[in-house]
Amino acid sequence: MNNFASRLRARESLVGYWVVLDSPPSTERIASVGYDYVVLDGQHGLLSTRGILDGLLAIDAAAGSTVGLVRVEANNATPIGRALDAGATGVIVPLIDTAEDAAYAVRAAKYPPSGIRSFGPTRAGQRIGPVPAESDATTVVLAMIETASALANVEAICATPGLDGIYVGPSDLCLAIGGKFPGDPDVAEPFEAAIKRIAQAAAAAGVAAGIHTNDGPSAKRRLSEGYSYATVSSDIDHLHQVAADHLGVVRG
Template sequence: MTNFAARLRAREQLVGYWVVLDAPPSTERIARVGYDYVVLDGQHGLLSTRGILDGLMAIDAAGGATVGLVRVEANNATPIGRALDAGAAGVIVPLVDSGEDAAYAVRAAKYPPSGIRSYGPTRAGLRIGPVPAESDAATVVLAMIETASGLANVEAICATPGLDGIYVGPSDLCLAIGGKFPGDPDVADEFEAAIRHIAEVAAAAGVAAGIHNPDGASAKARLAQGYTYATVSSDIDHLQGVAAEHLATVKG
């Protein structure tokens, strides 16, 4: 855990995967592939609190260096604390619009005196800590940049003390800059300018910069562009895509 946090804070290049299905055996298999991290999506994914716990246990059961992160459902102390108590190596916090929002996320994820996290490490106490300072050092807090306000305030967000990095949600960001749908070609230039700007601001602030990607080629390109960690697609998208490929092969 500590190694992952240190690597992310050092802006090393990391590659992750996204999980939306409540299917621990498949999550365990994904964690065995060799990704640096696997994100369990507690916001838009099909995962309950128990599903997040089971997913984190499945990632650990894989036995490698892969760690489990959780995108929590909201910038709220309850889901943030619950994810960390369950053993997440960090949280991705959605809809961060300002430096004040980012500061709240950090406080929610950290124990006193620097934060407001309630002490109840539950499963995390077996693996991260249980000394509060050790837990704070070993877990990361990442703020999503995905709204018009978040983009406008990205400098203040990246300058937030205790924030380890930012994470771009490209679908919502595209809508935020005027796209009619994610990937709208009519705003492609504005979108790419925003993507470059976010990476540059994060680099200047010395924090990690991450982004979601539809495939490995896109993730590789974003890392070359200056992003320091990149997530590849999701389990549900790959399940459908591979199934469709095999069906097309059979039918010629």
């Protein structure tokens, strides 16, 4: 049984990757590199329910220790349950504004008596066993911090019982604090202050703090600043970047 959940809860340093393309062969190749986790983006990615299933199959087919997480489309029991039934090791839940939102996400991901998840593990039952308590123990729930309300309530969100960690969406967070666009240098100082506050809130609550980054150096920096897990860029961004770099070399 994969020990990702226990490693994340122990706030070990973990590095992941982000997938938005419905391309199982490339997802399998990425999973074979050695990342601790690969996230399939069910909110902004180009992945249907079948695409998420195929992506999780591809990650497992890589036959390494990499696990598949899913950023679900909404804080709703249906997509959360579908992702976990399909075999996701955990869910990242977007647009969490309050501790009450986070508590609902936890309940949606857990079986009774602690949650409301309907029993029907489908593929997940082949991976971690059909016992609800085992599933609850080996899957993780992560709440996104990406809105002004989430930032204002971050300490309460992090203290939500059963929540394993938080995950910073830097693009939306930048807009939430007044940026005109993601990465707006005019709000660099308050943005960094927010990033620091979020990490401190997670540490105080004893939960994992994660963040999305644009590249390896940025991920390494955030890990050194108190974040326990960080995701590096995405498949579509790297595809564009590498193709453009090679074209630039050829054309001088």
